[in-house]
Amino acid sequence: MSDLVRHQFPQRVIGVLISGRGSNLQSIIDAIDGGRLQARVAIVISNRSGAQGLERARQAGVETLVLSHRDFASRDEYDARLARELKARGVELVCLAGFMRLVGPGLLEAFPNAILNIHPSLLPAFPGLDAQRQALEHGVKIAGATVHLVTSELDGGPIVVQGVVPVLESDTAASLAERILAEEHRLYPEAIQRVLAGDWVLEGRRFLLTSVRRAGV
Ligand code: GRF
Secondary structure, X not given: OEEOOOOOOOOOEEEEEEOOOOHHHHHHHHHHHOOOOOOEEEEEEEOOOOOHHHHHHHHOOOOEEEOOHHHOOXXXXXXXXXXXXXXXXXXXXXXXXXXXXXXOHHHHHHOOOOEXXXXXXXXXXXXXXXXXXXXXXXXXXXXXEEEEEOOOOOOOOOEEEEEEEEOOOOOOHHHHHHHHHHHHHHHHHHHHHHXXXXXXXXXXXXXXXXXXXXXXX
16 A cells, blocks of 8 residues: 555644543643634534533533434434535544544545544554553553554554653552553654654554655665
């Protein structure tokens, strides 16, 4: 797979999909407010009506929408509706932030190489649920977080950035998850800023900055 297409995000409009707490959403909102991320969140969509992140979005004056997958006959119909709502608001980049749903072809095709996810492990280690506990129980000494482009493979797309978090002997799954989360909050806005700059290409699975390639580094 070689994708030398430049990815353009001229309006820097993002949409965030959540299912729960929304602390990563908050870090995105805070980074925008703090001038560390040049973007506008056009909409936050949750598949759960009780998601705490919805309140965070409202507090920030961001439009919210609840779309429960249970109200749709199929994943395709659900994804088509998500794509329609996002497109209707001019969204160029979709950011999954604790969105507990697999993304199907309907959404992937509407946003080619323009869906990001954050995962609390150093992928490809420990994909799927409860990644921090998986890492602790495996006995790794280094854990972390990964922001990657979303493909049809769960937690499997090209890696944009990773952040490292040491595992301490005193760690529990909860204490490790807390330190990884702090790293996620630093990492996700940085990754979004990098992707929106559009100055990158994919070579196979590799996410490469074109400025670096031009310089021949
Ligand atoms: C984070 O750990 C993220 O990496 C994972 O789900 C969690 C979401 O947390 N995908 P929050 O809803 O952003 O607080």
